Amino acid sequence: MLTDRQLMIxxxxxxxxxxxxxxxxxxxxxxxxxxxxxxxTIRNEMADLEESGFLEKTHTSSGRVPSEKGYRYYVDHLIxxxxxxxxxxxIEKLTNNGIYExxxxxxxxxxxxxxxxxxxxxxxxxxxxxxxxxQIQVLALSDQSAVAILVTNxxxxxxxxxxxxxxxxxxxxxxxxxxxNDRLYGVALYKLPEVIQNEVASLMMRYMNGVDSSxxxxxTLFTQEQAVKLYFGGKANILMQPEFNDVDRIRSFYALMERxxxxxxxxxxxxxxxxxxxxxxxxxxxxxxxSLITASYHIGGGQMGTIALIGPTRMEYKKVLSLMQAISKExxxxxxxxxxxxx
Amino acid sequence: MLTDRQLMIxxxxxxxxxxxxxxxxxxxxxxxxxxxxxxxTIRNEMADLEESGFLEKTHTSSGRVPSEKGYRYYVDHLIxxxxxxxxxxxIEKLTNNGIYExxxxxxxxxxxxxxxxxxxxxxxxxxxxxxxxxQIQVLALSDQSAVAILVTNxxxxxxxxxxxxxxxxxxxxxxxxxxxNDRLYGVALYKLPEVIQNEVASLMMRYMNGVDSSxxxxxTLFTQEQAVKLYFGGKANILMQPEFNDVDRIRSFYALMERxxxxxxxxxxxxxxxxxxxxxxxxxxxxxxxSLITASYHIGGGQMGTIALIGPTRMEYKKVLSLMQAISKExxxxxxxxxxxxx
DNA sequence: GTTAGCACTCTCTTATTATGAGTGCTAAAT
DNA sequence: ATTTAGCACTCATAATAAGAGAGTGCTAAC
Numbered sequence: 001m002l003t004d005r006q007l008m009i010x011x012x013x014x015x016x017x018x019x020x021x022x023x024x025x026x027x028x029x030x031x032x033x034x035x036x037x038x039x040x041t042i043r044n045e046m047a048d049l050e051e052s053g054f055l056e057k058t059h060t061s062s063g064r065v066p067s068e069k070g071y072r073y074y075v076d077h078l079i080x081x082x083x084x085x086x087x088x089x090x091i092e093k094l095t096n097n098g099i100y101e102x103x104x105x106x107x108x109x110x111x112x113x114x115x116x117x118x119x120x121x122x123x124x125x126x127x128x129x130x131x132x133x134x135q136i137q138v139l140a141l142s143d144q145s146a147v148a149i150l151v152t153n154x155x156x157x158x159x160x161x162x163x164x165x166x167x168x169x170x171x172x173x174x175x176x177x178x179x180x181n182d183r184l185y186g187v188a189l190y191k192l193p194e195v196i197q198n199e200v201a202s203l204m205m206r207y208m209n210g211v212d213s214s215x216x217x218x219x220t221l222f223t224q225e226q227a228v229k230l231y232f233g234g235k236a237n238i239l240m241q242p243e244f245n246d247v248d249r250i251r252s253f254y255a256l257m258e259r260x261x262x263x264x265x266x267x268x269x270x271x272x273x274x275x276x277x278x279x280x281x282x283x284x285x286x287x288x289x290x291s292l293i294t295a296s297y298h299i300g301g302g303q304m305g306t307i308a309l310i311g312p313t314r315m316e317y318k319k320v321l322s323l324m325q326a327i328s329k330e331x332x333x334x335x336x337x338x339x340x341x342x343x
Numbered sequence: 344m345l346t347d348r349q350l351m352i353x354x355x356x357x358x359x360x361x362x363x364x365x366x367x368x369x370x371x372x373x374x375x376x377x378x379x380x381x382x383x384t385i386r387n388e389m390a391d392l393e394e395s396g397f398l399e400k401t402h403t404s405s406g407r408v409p410s411e412k413g414y415r416y417y418v419d420h421l422i423x424x425x426x427x428x429x430x431x432x433x434i435e436k437l438t439n440n441g442i443y444e445x446x447x448x449x450x451x452x453x454x455x456x457x458x459x460x461x462x463x464x465x466x467x468x469x470x471x472x473x474x475x476x477x478q479i480q481v482l483a484l485s486d487q488s489a490v491a492i493l494v495t496n497x498x499x500x501x502x503x504x505x506x507x508x509x510x511x512x513x514x515x516x517x518x519x520x521x522x523x524n525d526r527l528y529g530v531a532l533y534k535l536p537e538v539i540q541n542e543v544a545s546l547m548m549r550y551m552n553g554v555d556s557s558x559x560x561x562x563t564l565f566t567q568e569q570a571v572k573l574y575f576g577g578k579a580n581i582l583m584q585p586e587f588n589d590v591d592r593i594r595s596f597y598a599l600m601e602r603x604x605x606x607x608x609x610x611x612x613x614x615x616x617x618x619x620x621x622x623x624x625x626x627x628x629x630x631x632x633x634s635l636i637t638a639s640y641h642i643g644g645g646q647m648g649t650i651a652l653i654g655p656t657r658m659e660y661k662k663v664l665s666l667m668q669a670i671s672k673e674x675x676x677x678x679x680x681x682x683x684x685x686x
Numbered sequence: 687g688t689t690a691g692c693a694c695t696c697t698c699t700t701a702t703t704a705t706g707a708g709t710g711c712t713a714a715a716t
Numbered sequence: 717a718t719t720t721a722g723c724a725c726t727c728a729t730a731a732t733a734a735g736a737g738a739g740t741g742c743t744a745a746c
Contacts (some may be wrong), residue, residue, distance in 0.1 A: 018703050025739050041742070061695045061740050096558055100504040135482055139494055145443070148497045151482055155490045157502040161443040217441055235578075236597035245590055247582075254579035264449070368708050381720050386709070404709050404726045 009035065009045050009077070010054055014066045014074045018314050021242045023063030026278070027099040035054075040250075068279040071291070071313055071319065075276050079318045090327075091334045102156070103231075105334060109307070110233030110325055114254070117299040117320055119311030120238040123228035124267050126305040128156060129190040136180045138173050146173070148221055154299065160221055179203050192222045228264055228305075232257070243289070256286040269306045274324060279313045291315045295328040299335035307331070345395070350421070352378065352388050353397055357409045357417045361657050364585045366406030411622040414634070414656055418619050422661045433670075434677045445499070446678060448573075449525070452670055453576030453652070460663055462654030463581040463600075467610050468572035469648040471499060472533035479523045481516050489516070491564055495532065497642065505563055522546050536566045571607055571648075575600070583612070586655040599629040611634075612637040612649045617667060622656045634658045638671040642678035650674070 002010070012034055016024045026039040035042065046064050049055045054070040057063075066074065090112045094105055106123050113121040131152035140146045141165070150158045183199050183281060184192065196219055235257060244250055256262065266284055269275055274295045280288050291313045298304045307328055309320060345353070355377055359367045367388060369382040378385065389407050392398045397413040409417065433455045437448055449466050455613050456464035472493035480625075483489045486507070493501045507516075527535065539562055578600060587593055599605065609627055612618055617638040623631050630653060637651045650671055652663060 027739070031393065039739095040689050040691095040741095041687085044688090047741080057740085061738075062697080063739065078721090098506040098508075099508065099563060102504065134484065137480070139478055141477070141496065141498050147494060147500065149492065149494070149500060151490060151492070153484065155484050155488065155504045157490065157492060157500065159500040161445065161498045163441040165441070220442060234601065235664065236594065236601050239590070239594045239597060244688055247590060247593070249587055250577070250590070250593055251582045254582060258577065258579050351697065366708090370708070382708095383720050383722095385709095385719085387719090390710080399711085402706080402727055405728080 001057060002049075002054075005094070006039075006045050006049055009042060009068075010070065011074070011078050013046075013049075013055065013064060014078070017066055018316055021312075021314055023058055023065050025063035027169055028063075032080070033213060066279070066314075068313065071278045071317075072281075075278070075317050075321075079321070081322070088243050091330050095334055100155075100334075102335075105331070106231045106305075107233075109331060110231045112233070113309060113323065113327060114234030114237045116323060117309060117316065118234075118237045118240050119309050119315065119320070120235055121233035122263060122267060122308045122310070123231040123233070124264065124306040125231065126154075126299050126303045127228060128152065128303065130188050130302055131156060132186050132188050133184045133192070136177060136184060137178075138177050140170060140173060150222070153186075154303065162221065163216060165217065175207055175271070176204070179207070180218075193219065194272065224252070230260055230263060238311065243314070252286050256284070267294055267306045267308045269296050269308075272296055274321060274328075276317070276321070289313065291317075293320060293324060295324045297328045297331040297335070299332075344393075345397075347382075349388050349392055351383060353392055353409075353413065354417070354421050356389075356392075356398065356407060357421070360409055362654075363661055366401055368406035371406075392509060406612060407580055409657075411624070411656065414621045414660070415624075418621070418660050418664075422664070424665070434673050438677055443498075443677075445678075447575045448674070449648075450576075451575045452674060455576070456650070456652060456666070456670060457577030457580045458516075459666060460652060460654065460659065461577075461580045461583050462652050462658065462663070464576035465606060465651045465653070466574040466576070467607065467649040467651070468574065469497075469642050469646045470571060471495065471497070471646065473531050473645050474499060475529050475531050476527045476535070479520060479527060481520050483513060483516060493565070497646065505560060505564065508560060518550055519547070522550070522564050536562065539565060546548060554603060573603055573606060581654065584655050586657070595629050599627065609635070610637055610649045610651045612639050612651075615639055617671075619660070619664070632656065634660075636663060637669060638667045640671045640674040640678070642675075 009029070012029060012032065016029070026043040028041040029035055029042050030037060043281040046055060049070075050057065050064065053067055054073060056067045056070075059063060083152055089108060092249060094101070094108055100302075102125075106125065110121045111125045113123075131154045134151045134153045135149075136151075137149045138146055139149065141161075145161060146164050147159055147161045152158075179200060183203065184195060187195050193216050200218070235254070238244060238253070239250065244253070262284065266282075266287075274293065277292045279291065282288055282290070282292055289312075290310055292310050293315075294306050294309060295309045296304050296306055307324060309324060311320075349444050352372070355372060355375065356367050359372070369386040372378055372385050373380060373382040388651050389398060392413075393407065394399065395664060396410055397416060398407040399410045399413075401408055408679070427533055434452060437444070437451055445468075449468065453464045453466045456466075474497045477496045478492075479494075479496045480492045481489055481493065484504075488504060490502055490504045495501075522543060526546065527538060530538050574642075576598070579589060580597070582593065585594070605627065609625075609630075617636065620635045620637075623633065625631055625633070625635055633653055634656045635653050636658075637649050639649055641647045650667060652667060654663070
């Protein structure tokens with residue numbers, strides 16, 4: 001439906017606009033040596049491309065700007081696979097001293113991604129529903145307070161401080177910890193509340209005194225929702241984009257960035273691979289004029305998180321896509337290697 | 344040096360400007376029933392106040408705007424103590440189920456502070472140099488990887504994952520943990536590297552095999568600087584201030600907010616109590632047109648952190664000062680209570 | 687099918703001209 | 717000796733007008 005020449009022109013226009021952010025006109029195009037046609041010819045083709053919906057004008061006599069349909073076509077057909085070299089080795093550098101700091105790896109990756117692109121990157125920590133309990137420990141800090149620590153098989157550590165119910169002795173705690181470890185070892189986090197309710201409760205009744213109150217806080221302790229953590233990289237970098245030259249635009253963007261649960265929903269990327277959402281393809285009002293790219297990474301054991309990048313629809317898709325592919329692979333590699341799961 | 348009437352006028356002008364952000368003129372002032380003088384009289388007084396440096400004009404024929412000296416005088420002499428009622432109970436609500444989540448308390452406080460003021464709040468986590476080791480644990484996750492957990496007497500939990508040096512058996516780990524707990528219990532965090540070097544090293548030499556490599560990673564493990572954590576509240580709220588109606592202003596502000604170490608330096612508030620830095624009183628270029636208020640809070644055991652609020656020099660000092668006093672007290676209360684230290 | 691030529695459109699910049707809030711100063715009023 | 721009214725003057729801001737420039741669409745020639 002599109003001639004080769006039209007495709008070629010479309011590509012050049014989009015490349016140019018991505019680079020300059022200014023509507024591109026026929027004269028300027030014909031001067032480029034990539035297109036050996038006169039301005040008039042190009043004008044005709046552009047008119048056709050506009051009619052087919054791939055281009056738009058900002059006003060009657062302006063140059064052309066890619067439409068969302070144009071970008072979509074560009075992303076789907078016009079950019080070849082081009083593996084990106086930059087950014088590789090970022091994570092390796094962090095882990096090659098043998099110390100593996102999940103938070104630090106993710107944070108660094110997010111910052112690198114943003115730095116290399118000048119867009120805003122967001123990384124979603126892995127969902128930990130499926131991680132299982134490796135060890136539970138309760139450590140008294142004083143007569144009244146204690147800290148409970150839970151380690152998962154993936155090496156994540158959750159901890160929570162709390163006040164000890166009155167009348168709980170240190171031997172009680174010891175018993176409790178034994179019961180918990182005995183019964184909860186290997187249990188997936190999402191099953192915890194249920195298992196506590198069904199198995200642990202009765203055991204506690206049998207072997208401990210003053211259980212009623214204790215049971216309550218144990219439940220609270222482990223029922224706290226395991227919120228997915230967000231790691232932002234360079235929220236300020238996106239301000240360099242000319243699209244953000246408007247104060248209200250900035251306001252609405254930053255306001256959205258603070259509504260973390262909405263962001264989480266936005267990013268949850270159940271399907272594998274890389275997904276590109278251009279402009280109105282996004283559900284959320286505030287980014288209907290932006291593009292969102294998400295990619296998943298895996299930490300093994302079926303757990304995964306999401307890497308995302310938000311920028312203007314006029315995004316350097318070529319660069320970004322290969323970069324995200326690289327980083328997602330790198331993260332999956334680093335994490336997977338970590339605990340031997342080669343999934 | 345200033346007459347009562349001048350003081351009164353100064354106060355009204357500042358109050359008005361804080362509220363409206365617009366230069367205040369003599370006509371408008373004389374209409375207010377607080378000042379029973381004609382516009383001309385007020386003009387004369389304003390001219391005097393300008394000569395003494397308390398007021399400024401934005402251009403020859405504009406209304407007056409408080410100078411930094413004016414704000415300074417206002418803060419030092421013109422606002423009485425007025426305990427703020429809002430915001431109290433925020434933290435109590437979080438802790439009264441017996442669960443004490445340090446991060447959550449601080450984060451909530453920061454958000455509340457920003458929400459109530461529409462400025463940007465930053466809370467510095469406590470410096471933990473003086474916290475002491477309560478327990479150290481190393482938990483193997485697989486043949487190759489393990490996680491080390493350190494709990495302090497204040498209930499903070501630090502953890503780090505790492506790859507096990509080859510040739511380290513699980514009995515080695517057990518020995519190691521015993522040595523570490525034996526020697527490091529009660530040792531302040533800032534002394535850790537030293538103590539490890541002097542005491543632990545020799546013991547390890549004596550009782551363990553293949554120590555050379557192990558020692559190295561243990562040192563790395565605990566030498567990682569204990570970075571002070573920053574908690575931001577509502578970075579977007581400050582955008583509501585008319586002072587931030589300029590894109591470049593926003594850019595430079597957010598750029599600063601990402602240079603976390605600079606922020607930490609800026610906020611470290613060694614002296615007790617509340618400190619107000621107005622405009623050029625600040626060292627950092629990017630906030631020479633803003634005001635910074637810092638207050639310290641204590642978590643007991645001599646450890647403390649800092650609460651800070653950044654807003655335009657045209658800040659609601661009255662409200663902000665009492666509010667910060669309240670929150671700082673509330674946090675100190677909640678935390679101090681926590682582990683029985685009533686310092 | 688391609689291109690040169692030309693009239694036309696629309697934005698953006700710059701210059702010009704009000705408009706109005708506010709000041710400083712002088713002279714009259716209290 | 718203060719206080720106040722009156723008035724000329726200043727400067728920022730808003731509104732209007734006039735060009736300049738880039739780009740388009742269409743027609744006619746190549």
